[in-house]
Amino acid sequence: MAASFAYSHLFAEGLPAPAPRWTGFPKYNFIGGHNDPEHVPAADLAAAAEAVLRRDGADLALYNPHGPQGFRATREYVVNKVAGRGITCTPEEVLITSGSGQGLDLVNRVLLNRGDTVVLEEFTYGGALTKLQRLGVNVVGAPLDDDGLRIDALGRILDDLKQKATVPKFIYTIPTVQNPTGSILPVDRREALLALAKKHGVVIFEDECYADLTWNPDAPAAIYSMDPSRVIHVGSFSKTLSPALRLGYVVSDWTVMSRLVGLKREIDSGTGALEQMVVAEYFSRSFTEHVGELTGVLREKLDTMVEALEREFGTTVEKMWRPKGGIFLWIKLPDRVDVTKLVAPAAKEGLVFNPGPEWSCNPAQTKSHMRLCFALPSKDVIRNGIATLARVCYEETGIPEQSANIRRGA
């Protein structure tokens, strides 16, 4: 074996913890935002790749062939796509990013200084929390109910902060299929949220990563469409097509956009052009068909997971947030179940889930919550995985007592 690097004592300060070596995916993989492998339209993507390469392949000779905001056809496609969310914008107001995660990083860097305060939904995207923590930003959680952000409570939080002479920089919200609860914010709350943000001089940072994956087509228009001067909007192709392609986008007015582009140029030399070309080519023709089919499959998998939880956990699941779309189920077990203590024994059984504290602004109060992704596993894997989870939970905590799995003595 080669000698290990002799200069690790020279590593910079403040690096994240070293990554473990990757050992492959577990059998029962309920974490992250993976997609359904059987619904990657591989043949159509191959045809799209061939078509764009034959037509526009010479563009690959250039860095950022259509400028630093991304491929023209892809930005034009995003303009059409977000029109479906009520947004009127031009390709100059669209930035293609390497995943919407990069969009989050860029917006954070444009707006935040160490010590700033931001308001997030009490349960939120763990990646957003981690990014903010690394930036040394104070995070305040605003309560949610089955319809998303509680505007009354948010109003009180903003008033309290004002009393302490603190104006948060932004309110980060996932209004359309919230991660992890799956709620959709009704239109009157969107209006009230905007009014509150205006009153307090706070930006709304709207993340619409899952907005295309709703069970019903009646979600209210994006908040950005209601006032582009007060909102920054991000979206992703990870959830509708493929997280491995690493494509997302930001929509903002030029004042913000010019800063985002300035920063992105410092960070990379552009997002991969081939992915952008293929996605624009494929989705320009097949978005509605593909997303319609994917959403149907996701809904069936959700039903499978709900049935499995009811069968294996019975009434032990105290609360199940029934999502209105997307790929996650957020549940709460009784207070005496600390899900963080289930992580290691579950991993031994080849099962992983997202523990609630990592998806919460108040980790200590979310020890009995967990997030389960149902998009990647097959229905059989979902059934067997939930049975395994119930068994592990029973062995560690004594509940659920009446699981079908335990009766079988599996």
Ligand SMILES: Cc1ncc(COP(=O)(O)O)c(C=O)c1O
């Ligand atoms: C709410 C939300 N925003 C952003 C992201 C980042 O996704 P990506 O970088 O793949 O677009 C995720 C990923 O799970 C997410 O759940």
